[in-house]
Amino acid sequence: MNNNTIIIRARAPLRLGLAGGGTDVSPYSDEFGGLVLNVTIDKYAYATIVRRMDGHVELIAADNNNRWLGKMSAQLARAPGLDLHVGVYNRIIRDFNNNKPLSLSIITHSEAPPGSGLGSSSTMVVALVQAFCELLSLPLGEYEIAQLAYQIERNDLGLTGGKQDQYAATFGGLNFMEFYKDRVIVNPLRIKAHIKAELESSLVLFYTGVSRESAKIIDEQTSNVKTGQQKSLDALHAVRAEAQSMKEAILKADFEAFAKSMQLGWASKKNMADSITNPMIDEIYNAAIAAGAYSGKVSGAGGGGFMMFFVDPSQRPYVMRALAKFNGQVSTCNFTDTGTQSWRKG
Numbered sequence: 001m002n003n004n005t006i007i008i009r010a011r012a013p014l015r016l017g018l019a020g021g022g023t024d025v026s027p028y029s030d031e032f033g034g035l036v037l038n039v040t041i042d043k044y045a046y047a048t049i050v051r052r053m054d055g056h057v058e059l060i061a062a063d064n065n066n067r068w069l070g071k072m073s074a075q076l077a078r079a080p081g082l083d084l085h086v087g088v089y090n091r092i093i094r095d096f097n098n099n100k101p102l103s104l105s106i107i108t109h110s111e112a113p114p115g116s117g118l119g120s121s122s123t124m125v126v127a128l129v130q131a132f133c134e135l136l137s138l139p140l141g142e143y144e145i146a147q148l149a150y151q152i153e154r155n156d157l158g159l160t161g162g163k164q165d166q167y168a169a170t171f172g173g174l175n176f177m178e179f180y181k182d183r184v185i186v187n188p189l190r191i192k193a194h195i196k197a198e199l200e201s202s203l204v205l206f207y208t209g210v211s212r213e214s215a216k217i218i219d220e221q222t223s224n225v226k227t228g229q230q231k232s233l234d235a236l237h238a239v240r241a242e243a244q245s246m247k248e249a250i251l252k253a254d255f256e257a258f259a260k261s262m263q264l265g266w267a268s269k270k271n272m273a274d275s276i277t278n279p280m281i282d283e284i285y286n287a288a289i290a291a292g293a294y295s296g297k298v299s300g301a302g303g304g305g306f307m308m309f310f311v312d313p314s315q316r317p318y319v320m321r322a323l324a325k326f327n328g329q330v331s332t333c334n335f336t337d338t339g340t341q342s343w344r345k346g
Contacts (some may be wrong), residue, residue, distance in 0.1 A: 003149050007050050008131050008345075009048050009081070009344075010048075011129040012045050013040035013168075013338070013339065013343075014112050014118040014123050014164065015123070015168035015169065017038050017164065018037045018246060019036070019242045019246040020240055021038075021269070022269065023035055023159065023179070024164040025162040027090070028225045029180065033179065034162075034177075034180075034240065035240045036164045037243045037247050038175060041334065041336060042334045043333070044179075045111070046108060046109050047106065047127040047130070049104055049105070052104055054207035056069055056092075056103055057070060057072045057102075058105040058305050059079060059089075059106050061081055062107070062109040064247070066079075072103045074090075075090050076101070080224060085106050088125060089102075089306045091151075091152050092136070096136060097285070104165070110124055118299060119168060121161075121167030122153060122169060123165060125152055126146050126169040127169070127340060130170075130340040142170045142186075143170075146184070147184075147188075151309045153157055160222075161175070162217055167337060170339050171186050172339030173337050173338070174188070174191065174196075175190055177301040192253075194253075202310050203332065203333060204283055204320055204323065205306055205307070205309075205328070206328055207306050207307075207328050207329040208280065219296075220274065224272070232271065232273065234331075235270075238268035239269055242268065246258060246262065246265070262295040266295065266297035276298070284323065287322050287326070288309045288319050291321070293310065295310050
């Protein structure tokens with residue numbers, strides 16, 4: 001690598017789904033309108049693009065040590081474990097580079113594994129899109145980047161999921177999002193520093209170590225909506241209502257109402273699909289509550305990944321000790337105000 005090599009870097013923040021998750025998934029959002037409250041945290045997905053001069057394309061997912069090297073072309077074939085890289089490259093070359101291939105190395109890694117429930121796959125797509133925007137000086141705004149990332153995942157790659165992750169990673173911060181058939185509205189919540197500090201100090205994260213396949217859970221939820229299963233529909237309506245309630249609780253700094261909303265939201269979410277919870281999740285949840293947590297939930301589709309708990313900050317060490325007895329990782333987090341970013345090295 002010489003000093004004239006062009007190196008582009010980008011990162012996008014992962015998110016915690018506080019309330020309303022699942023209502024951003026079609027066909028529910030198309031028919032009823034989805035409401036989601038989420039916040040980005042100080043964990044990131046990273047993408048690096050390095051210009052090559054040898055006519056090849058190299059794709060690397062450093063997390064799981066996947067690598068592919070081949071001659072550059074306008075449309076790359078699918079590569080095992082590197083679908084996100086291929087999907088972004090192909091769409092960018094087609095729509096923004098006149099189908100002219102580029103010789104590049106594309107390298108990624110994430111601070112959360114796929115299936116974590118923090119939106120890691122979608123966040124990685126956003127980081128990749130942002131890196132290409134920097135490389136090619138594409139004049140795309142936040143809504144355009146998020147929508148492009150969504151189209152690549154859902155349409156080009158056929159991956160099941162909702163819409164909130166792409167918008168959270170692109171915009172960053174604490175957002176109340178509205179999802180309709182043909183539009184998305186991102187409403188940033190401007191909260192005072194002491195409210196943000198209290199929320200950050202009150203959260204405990206626990207990674208169960210079980211990476212779940214969100215697609216299976218979302219497929220079950222989607223099927224329930226399409227077939228009109230009333231239990232699942234009622235649960236989604238209730239989850240959507242809690243997103244509104246939790247937003248109001250945060251704006252009023254009513255932390256008791258926040259805890260209650262999380263509790264009600266989790267109770268409703270479990271009725272959206274059978275695979276959202278399991279005995280392991282229930283055991284962890286009950287242990288945290290017994291140790292002093294007010295409420296908790298799974299972040300993301302469910303079935304595993306990250307769980308979050310809301311607790312009085314003075315009681316947080318007790319809850320963390322109780323969770324440390326399980327196989328997994330206990331952590332805290334800080335919120336981020338900025339969304340995806342890119343820069344040139346050097």
